[in-house]
Amino acid sequence: MSLASPPAQARSRPTAYHHGDLRRALLDAALAQPDLESLSLRQLAAATGVSPAAVYRHFDGREALLLALASIGFERLHRRFVEAFDIERPPVDGAEARTRLQRLGQAYLAFAEEEPALWRLVFGTQAEGYRAAAVAAGRPSTFDYLPATLLGLHRTGVVAQPPTSDDILFAWSAIHGAAALRQGRIGLAQQTTSGLVEAFAVRIVAALGAKG
Incomplete structure (x- = not known):
């Protein structure tokens, strides 16, 4: 049966x-x-x-869920930056300062490519509230690392002047824009991440006023 x-x-x-x-x-x-x-x-x-x-x-509510997810996103991005370099230790020379800029870009692009849904959430057009809440809770964002990285370029003699807010915005726009273009498969999809980041890093340094 x-x-x-x-x-x-x-x-x-x-x-x-x-x-x-x-x-x-x-x-x-x-x-x-x-x-x-x-x-x-x-x-x-x-x-x-x-x-x-x-x-x-x-x-x-839905916003509470998205905030919790955004917090996870910021934490994961933070771990990638921590693995890239020690922000508490200044670069010893210009070569290391340049390498740090490349590693920062690689970490950001890798996050965008490997976790695209989280990347869109924490850096999307409607995510300002999530970023503000994450910063208020002490969670780091790209802007904790990018100014320090650009300042390292100045202190090691790679660029003549310390970074201004416009310099930081320019560098951030370049890195974020590259991630967005690759997400949309617009023009940059065929380039390797390391090659793309190296090219962008060279242009960022040149735009900031590289010495020599």
């Missing part, structure tokens, strides 16, 4: 999670989505196999 299939209600019963595990599971499920900016809590509930009410016990 064959066993009967379980009732539909039993088959669709929400997955059971411990309280702390559910929050982690929700964030993991969200991070697996290709478009975080349009993700709804109901979609997340369906992806995780729990009820919408269970999601709301951890995130009181």
Whole structure:
């Protein structure tokens, strides 16, 4: 005698999670989505196999979820920068200062290419509030590292003047623009990341007034 299939209600019963595990599971499920900016809590509930009410016990709205995801994004980008170089130690010479600029660019482009949904969330057009909240919480952004990197170019004699706010904005625009163009497969998709970053670093240094 064959066993009967379980009732539909039993088959669709929400997955059971411990309280702390559910929050982690929700964030993991969200991070697996290709478009975080349009993700709804109901979609997340369906992806995780729990009820919408269970999601709301951890995130009181969509903005709370996106802020939590943005915080993860900033932390992951921070780890990439930490691995690139020690910001607390000044560069010993011009060669190291130039290398740091390249490593910063490589870390940023790698983040954009390997975690595009997070990159779009934390640096997208609607992400200013997430960035402000992350900075207020003490989480670093590109602007913690870029000024120090450009200042290192000046202190080691690579460029004549210390960086101004316009210099920082120019360098940031170049690095971020390269990431955006590669995301859109516009013109730069065929270049390797290292080759692209090296070319941009040379032009940034030249624009800042390289000596000699």
